[in-house]
Amino acid sequence: MVGDSDSLMNELYNIMAFVLIALPLMAALVFMVLPNLTSKSYWLLSSIISVITFGISVFLFMSYDTLTGGTQFSFTVPWLDQGINISFGLGLTGISASMVLLNGIVLLGACLISGDIEKRGRDFYVLLLTLGGGVFGVFLSSDLFFFFLFYELAVLPMYLLIAVWGSSTDFGSFTRSKEYGAMKLMMVLVAASVLIWVGIIAIFVETYLHGTPTFAFEELRRLSENGLFSVEFQNWVFLCFMIGFGVLSGLWPFHTWSPDGHVAAPTGVSMLHAGVLMKLGAFGIIQIGIVILPLGAQTWMPLLMVLGIVNVIYGAVSAMSQTDLKYIIGYSSVSHMGYVLIGAATLNSIGISGAVLQMFSHGIMTALMFVLVGAIYHRAHTRDIYVLNGLIKTMPHICVLFIIAGFASLGLPGLSGFIAEFLIFLGVIKISFWIAALAVLGAALTAVYILRLIARTIVGPVDSSLSDLPDANIYEKIVSVALASVLVAVGVWPALLLDSINVGVATIMSAL
Amino acid sequence: MLELIHFNILSVLLFSVGLYGVLARKSAILIIMAIELMLNAVNINFIAAAAFNHGNGLFTNFDGHILTIFIITIAAAEVGLALALILRIFRNKATVNVDSFDIMKL
Amino acid sequence: MHLILFSIISTVLLVCAVGVVISRNIVHSALFLLFALISVAGIYLVLLTEFLAIVQLLIYGGAIVIVILFALMLTRNEEYPRIQNNKLWPIAGVLAVLVCITMSVSYFQSGAIQNVPNTIAPAGVKSLGSSLFTTWAIPFELASLVLLVALIGAIVIARSDKDGN
Amino acid sequence: MIPESSNLLLLMPEFVLAGLALVVFASDLIIPEGKKEWVGRLAVMGLIGLLCVTIFSVMGVNEYVYNDFLLVDHYSFVFKIIFITVGILTILISEEFVKENLTSQGEYYGLLLLAILGMNMLIQSQEFLTAYISLELLSFCLYVLVGYSKFNPKSNEAAIKYIIFGTFSSAIFLYGLSMVYSIVGSTQYSDISGTLAASNAMDPVAILGIALIMIGIGFKIGIVPFHAWIPDVYEGAPTPVTAYLAIGAKIAAFAFLARVVIGVMLPAEELWENWQMILAISAVATMLVGNGIAIVQTKVKRMLAYSSIGHSGVLLSAVVVMGSTNGIVIESLGYYLIGYAVTSFAVFSAITAVTYRNGVELIKDFAGLSDQKPLLAASIAIGLFSLAGLPLFVGFTIKFYLFSSIAIGGYLWLAGIAVFASLISLYYYLIMIKSMYVDTASSEVIHNNIIVKWPMKTVILVSIIATIVLGIYPEPLVNQINEISNLFTP
C-alpha cells in the first residue's frame, strides 16, 4: 500500500467492522448503567446509535471493492489461544456486505418506529440493540466460534422482547398467548442451535486431531479442500447444519415457530425477526455448509430442494386461508424463505446469488410489511382481515405502501422481489424442470393471497367503525418510504447489489 | 489355622448386617447404631490386614491400627453430632421414625 | 488354639450384631450393640493389639453406647419400647445378602489375600504411639479439628434457646 | 523427629486459617448479641488476609509436603483461591440472612471457615486417610450448617437425611479403603496406582475397593444413583448454606475426584477404560435426570438443586474424558468450575436477598420481581441465562470449551447429550425468568420490604460483572488456570 497514511486509513478501515458490532452492544451495556430516564429519551439514544450503525453499514457496503472480492476489512485478534485456538476474526465477504446493509437498514427502521414503547423502555432498547449487534456479528464474523456466539446472542433477547412487550391474540377456536409464542420460538431456535453446536464441535475436533486446531473459515476451507473431512463425516455434519440452520430459516416441518412468533412479537421485534433473523439460517447454510462441507452439500442438496419447494407451496397455500394479517405475512415469509432455500440448494452460482438477493429483498419487504401492519394494529387494535376493510380511505399512505410491498412479494417486475425470484428460477431450472415449474406456481399462489388480502382489507367500501383512524406518523412514513424506495431501486437496477453478491458467490463456488 | 480370609469374611458379614440394619430400621437412632457396626467391620478389616501382612511389601509400621484409631475418633464425633440432630428433630416432631421425615419430596 | 478362640468370639459377635438389627425392643438392641462392641474388642485381642482392644472398650463400649442409651431415654414417645422395621425391609435383606455375596466372592477370588503368611504380628503401643505422632501428625491435627467441629455443632444444634421462637 | 520433607511453612495458609477459625469462635464471646454480623466481617477480613498469605506463600510452589501426605502445587493453589473467594462471598451474602433468621449466629461463621480448611486439605491430600478426615471435617461443618435454623422442621429433616446419607457413604468409602489397603498396604495414591498398574491380573479385592471408594466420592458430587439427597438437603438448608453446598462443596468434591482419578486411576490404563464407560453412563443419566425433573419443579431452591445435579452430570462427563493424553480437559474443568461458581453466586445471592425476609419459596411468588427489585431480577436472569449457556455470559464460553474438550477426548456423543441437556435446562430457566419479568406481581407476596445492604449488593454486582466480563474476555483467567494442566508432568 502506498505511504503510511494509507496504512492508517487501512487500519481505520479494518476496525470498522469491529466498531459496527461493538457499538450496539456497548450501547446496550451503557443503557443498563444509565439512570432510568424516560422511554422517549432511550428511544432517542437508540435511534442515534442505529443511525450511526446504518451509516457504517452503508460505508462498509459501498467501500467493498467488488474487483478484488474475497474477505476484506479482516480484523483478527487472538482471543483464547490456550488449548483450543479461538481468535476473534471479522471479515466482510461479498455476500455479508449486502446482509450487513440489510441489517443496518432494518435495525434503523425497527428503532425508529418503536417509539411507542412505554413500559420499561430501557430494557426494550437494551435487548433490541443486543439483537442488532448479534446479527451484525453473525454476518461479519470470519470465525466459526464467534459465528455461533453471535448466532446465539441474536436469539437470546427474543424471548424477553416477545414475552414482555408482545401481544396475545385470541382466534376463537385457539389462542396464541405471547408467552407461548416466545417460549416456542426460543426453544425451537435453541434446539436447532444444539445441532449446529454439535456440528461445530465435530469440525473442531477433526481439525484438533489433525494437528491444526482452528475455527477460522479460511483455514477450515483450505483444510476441507485438501481432503481433511471424509465424505461420511461431511454428510452427517452437513445434515446437522442443514436442519439446524434450516429451522431458523423456516424449513418446512419446523417452520411453525415463525408465524406464531410474529403474531406475538411487537412491531420492531418482528421486523428484525422476519427481516434479518431468518436470514441468519440461510446465510449459515451458504457460508458454512457449502464452503466447508461441499461434498455433504452435494449429497443433501436434493432433500433441501424438495423441502424448499414444499416450503414455498405450503407457505403460500396456508397463507391463503389465514385470517390474521401477521399470520399471512408470517406464512408468506415462510414461503419466501423457501425460495432462498431452493436457491441455496441449486449449488450453482446463479441460484445462490438469486438466493442472496432474495434474502436481501425479502428482508426489506417483510420489514416494510410489518411496519405497516404494526401501524394498522396500533390504530385499529385488530389484525383480523374480516374486520378491517377499506383502509385506503382512512390511511392512504400506509395502504399505498402496503400495496407496493405486496406487489414486491408477489414478484412484480420493477421491484426487487422479481429479480431475486427470477434468478432462483434460472438456477433451479438447470437442476430440474418440475421444481422450477412448482416454484413459479408458488409465485402465482403468492399473487392469489396477496391480491385477496388487498381486495379484502385495503380497497373496497369503508366500514363505519374504521372511518376515523389517523394516518401514519412521521417516523412510520420515513421508514416505510425508505424501505419501499430500496425495493424499487434494487428492482430497477439490481446491479447495485449483484456486483458484490456475484463476487461473494464466486468465492463460494470455487469451494464446490 | 487362622488366616486373613477368616477376618475378612467376618468383616463382610458384620458389614452386611450393619447395612441391613441401616436399610431396614425405622428409628433414626437404630440407623446410627447400624452405622457403628459397619464402621467396626471396617476396623476389623484394617487391623487384620495390618496384623497379617506386617513385614512384607509396604506393610511397615502398623498403618492399619492407626487408621482404626482415627476411624474410632471420627465415629465417636459423628455419633455425638447425629444424636444432637435426632434430639432436635424429636423436640420438633416428637418422633424419630424415619418414615415421618418426608416433608420434602418429589 | 487361636482358631477356636476366634470362632467363639466371632459367633458371639455375629449373634449380637443380628440381635441389634432384629430385636423388637429398642433397649435390647442397645444392649446387643454393647455386647457386639465388646466381642469386637475380643477380636482385636485375638489379633494381638491390646491397646486397640482397650481403646475400643473404652470409647465404643463406654462412651458411645452410653450416649446412645441417653438418646434412647430422651426420645421416648408412646410406642417407646416397640420398634418395627420399615416396609422396605425384605428388599433391604436381599440387598444386604447380595452385598455380602459380592464381597466374599471377591475375597475368595483374590490371589493376593490367599498367599498372605498366616502369622499375626503383635503391634506394640510404643510403635503405634511413635508413628501416630510422626508420620500421621497431620491427620491427627485434622482429627482434633473434626472433634472440635462435632463438639460445637452438637452444642449449637442441641442447645435449647430461651426465646425458642 | 518430623520426616525430612517437612517444609511446614508451605502449610502456612492452613495454619493461619485454623487460627482464624479459632479467633472467630473466640470473638463470638466478646461481640455483644446485636452486633453478630461483625463476627462475619472479622471472618471476611481474615479471609482476605489469608488470600494474600496464600498468594505469597504458595504461588508457584510444586512439592510434596510432610512425607508425601500432601502435595502443594498449582492445582491446589488455584482451588485454594477459589475456596477462599467462595467462602468470602458466602459470608457476605449470609450476613443479612443470619441476622434475621438464625440463633447462635457467631458459630455460623466459624464453621464456614473450618469448612474451607477441610476443602483445602481435601484437595491437597495425596493419601486417602487425610482425604477422608478432611472430607469428614468438611461434611461435619456442612451437617451443622444445614441443620442451623433449628426451629424450621425442613432444616432439621434435611440435616438428618444429610448426616445419615453422609455417614453411610463414608462407611462405604472406608470399607473400600480397607479392601484396597489389605492388598496394597498403604493408602498413598502413588503406591495404590503403582500396585494397580504393576499387577497384571487385576486383583478383585483391589478393584472392588476402588469401586467402593468411587461410590463414596460419587455420593459427595451427587451423580445419579447417589443423587437422591441433594434436592431435600438443598431445599431444607438455609439459603446461603444451599449456595455454599451448591458451589463450594460441589467444586471441592469435583476437585477431589479429579485428584483421585489423576493420582490413582490414570496410571492403570486398562482399569480406567472400563471406568470411563461406567462414569459416562452415569454422567448421561445424571444430566437427563437432573434436567428432566427440574422442568416440573415449582419451588425455586428445589429447581436449582436439580439444575445443580444437571451440572454435576456435565462436570462428570469432563472427568470421564480425563485421559492422560492432554491437559485441555483439566483446563476446561477448572474454567467451568470457576464460571459455574461465579454464575451460581449471581443467582443464589439474589435469591437469598429475596427470600430471607418473607420466606418465599415458589417460583410464582417471584412474579413481578423485575418491577419492584430490578437489580435482583437482573442478577437472577443473567445468572440463569449464563447457566443455560447463552452467549456473552461466561456460561457459553465455559460450556463451549468443556464440550469441545469432551469431544476431543473422543466422546462426541457425550458432548451432544450435554448440549441437549443444556437445552432442556434453558426451558425451566425461562419459566423462572418468565415469572420474574412477564407475570405481574401477585398481591400477597410483596418484594419491596427487602432492603439490600452493601455486602449483598457488592456480591451481586461482583458476580454479574464477573459473569459478563469472563464471558467476553476470558484470556487472563484461562492463562492462570492452564498451568494446572502441568499436573500431568508432576
Added chain:
Amino acid sequence: MQYFWLIPVISFIAFIITSLIGNKILKQAWIFPMLAIVLGLGIYCFGLTEYLQSRFDLEHCFRSSVTGMVGCNYSVEWFTAGVRGADSVNSFLGFTVDPLSLSVAGLAIFVALMVQIYSIGYMKDDPRFAWYYSVQALFISSMILLALSDNFLLLYVAWELVGLCSYLLIGFWYEKPEAKEAAKKAFTVTRLGDVGLLIGILLIWIEVGSFNMSDLFTQVGSGEIASWTIFSISGLLFLGAMGKSAQFPFHVWLPDAMEGPTPVSALIHAATMVAAGVYLVARAYPLFVQSEAMMIIVSCVGLITAIGAALICCVSVDLKRALAYSTISHLGLMMLSLGAFGYTAAILHLLAHGFSKALLFLGSGNIMHSIDDLNINRMGGLKSVLPATTILFCIGALSLAGIPLLSGFWSKDEVIVSIVHNRNIVFAISSMVLVFLSGFYMIRLIIVPFFGSPNRDYSHAHKLPFVMLAPMGVLAVVVVLFGWIALYMPGAPASFGTFLFYSHPKNFHLEPDIAIITLVITLLSFGFGYLIYVKRFSIFQNMRIKARLIIEIVENKYYIDELYQILVDKLVLPAAGLVALFDRILVNDVGINGPGYVTRTVGSIIRHHITGRIYVYLALMTTGMIVLGIIWLGIVIL
C-alpha cells in the same frame, strides 16, 4: 430510429411527475402525460419515416434470415448474476425496431393519444383525476416497452407492468366492490397465464443460453432444438398469450374488466393490452411455425374463443360487455388467422380491430357520459339525442362487420382467405358462421340502442363536450382510410403485405369469390338482424321461446364463471383451510409441542423416585453399589 427508447422513458417520467405532484395541479394533471404521448408520437413518426425510406445504419440493422424483415436493435447491459465467464446470466435492456413492433407501437401510441384527449372531458370531475393520468402514462410506457423489447426478460417485465396497470385502472373506482373484485380477478387470471410464459422463458434460457429473441430464432432455424422442446416452449408461451388476450379458458376476466372507466376499456381492453397476446405469438412466430401441432392448437383455441364469444355477444344486454365479448371474438379470430399462417392478415386485423373497437368503446363512453346507463334494452332511439356518436359508432361497427371500403373489410377478408387456403373445410365453414355472427351482433348493437322507439326520456341527457367528439372523429377517419394501406403504403415497401410478412413478402390480392361470399353473409346477417329487432316478427319470438334452454345457457356465459367460482370456493379455499388446520394441529401441536410435552411428562414420572424417605435413598444407593460391584467382578473375573 435509435431514439425509440425515449418514448417509454419520457412517459415513465411523466408517470412519476404526475403521481408525485398530481393532486396539487388537479385539473391540469393531464398536461405531462399528454406532452409525453405527443413527443412519443413525434419520435415514432420520425422513426417510421426513417424506416420506410429504409435509411438503416447497417451497424445495428440487418435482415433477419428467418422472418425476412429488416430489424434494427440497440441494447445496453442491465445486470449480470453468477460468476462472470462461467455459468452466468447477463440481461440487456434492448429494443428492436422492425415492422411488427412499429405497427403495434403505432397503434398503441395513436389510440392512447386519442383516449387521453377523450378522457380530459370524460374524467373531468373525478376526484382522483391525477392518479388516472399517471397510471395512463405508466401504461403507455410499459405497452411501448412491450412492443419494442428484443429479449424475453424485458418482454416479461413489460408484460407484468402492463398487467399491473390494467389492475390499477380496472380497480380505479375502488370504492365499488365489483370493481375491486374485477381487478383482483383480472390480475390473478393473467398472473396464472404468466406462469406459463415465465416457465417458457426459463426453458428458452436453458436451450439458448440467453433471452435474446434473435439468438432463439437462429437456433430454431438451424434446427438445434428438439421438436418436443419447441412444442413445449411454444405451448407455454401460448399459455401466457391466452392469459393476456383472454382466450378460451382465461377469458373470464375481460368482461368483468369493464368495471373500469370506459376510456380505459377503450385503450387497454380493446386496442393495446389484449393485443399483447397476439403480438407475443407473432413475435415468436418462427418458433410456433416449426411445430405443426402447435399451429393447430392455436387455431382451434382461436376458433372456439371466437365462436363462443360471438354467441354470448349476440345475447348480452350491457353494451360494454357486448363490446368486450366482440373483442374476445375478434382476438380469437386473430389467433385463428395466426394459426392458419395468415401472419400479415392477423396483424392487419389487429390494427384495424384496434382502431374500430377503440372508436366503439369511446362511443359507449359518450352514451355512459350522457345518460349514465349502458343497458341497451333500456336505450333505443339515441340517434336523435346523440347524432354524432351514432354516426361514428356505426362507422366503427360496420368496419368490424366487414363492410367493404372500411378497414375491417380488408383485414377480415385477408384473414378469411388465409383460413380457407391453409386450413381444412371445418375451419372455413366455422369462419363463415363467425362472419355471420359478427355481422349479426354488430347490427344488433347499432339498431337496438340507436334506432327503434326510445323507451326512456332523454330530457336530462347532458351535451357532450367537443374534446370528447374530436378524437372519435379522427379515429373514424383512420378507420375509414386505414384499410387502403393493404394496397398502397408510402415509402419503400409498396403495400402492407410487403412491409410486414413472414419469410417472403406477398402483395395483397383480392380473392373475388371469398370476398363476395363474406359480403353476402354479412348483408344476410344485417337483414336478419333488421327483421328481428326492427320488425319484431313473431316467428322469432316463439323461436326464442323454443330455443329457451340454449339462449339461457349462452346468456350465462356457459356457466364458466360459476365453474371457476365453484372451483375456487369449493376446492382451493377449503384446501387452503385444510392445510392451515393441518399445519396448526399436526405440524405445530404434535410436531413442536409434542416433544416439549413428552419431556415434561417424563420429568414428572421420574421425579417420583425421590420419595422423601431416607431409606429409599439408601436402598437406591446400595443397589447402585451392588450393580457396580457385579459389573466390576464380571469384568475382572471373566
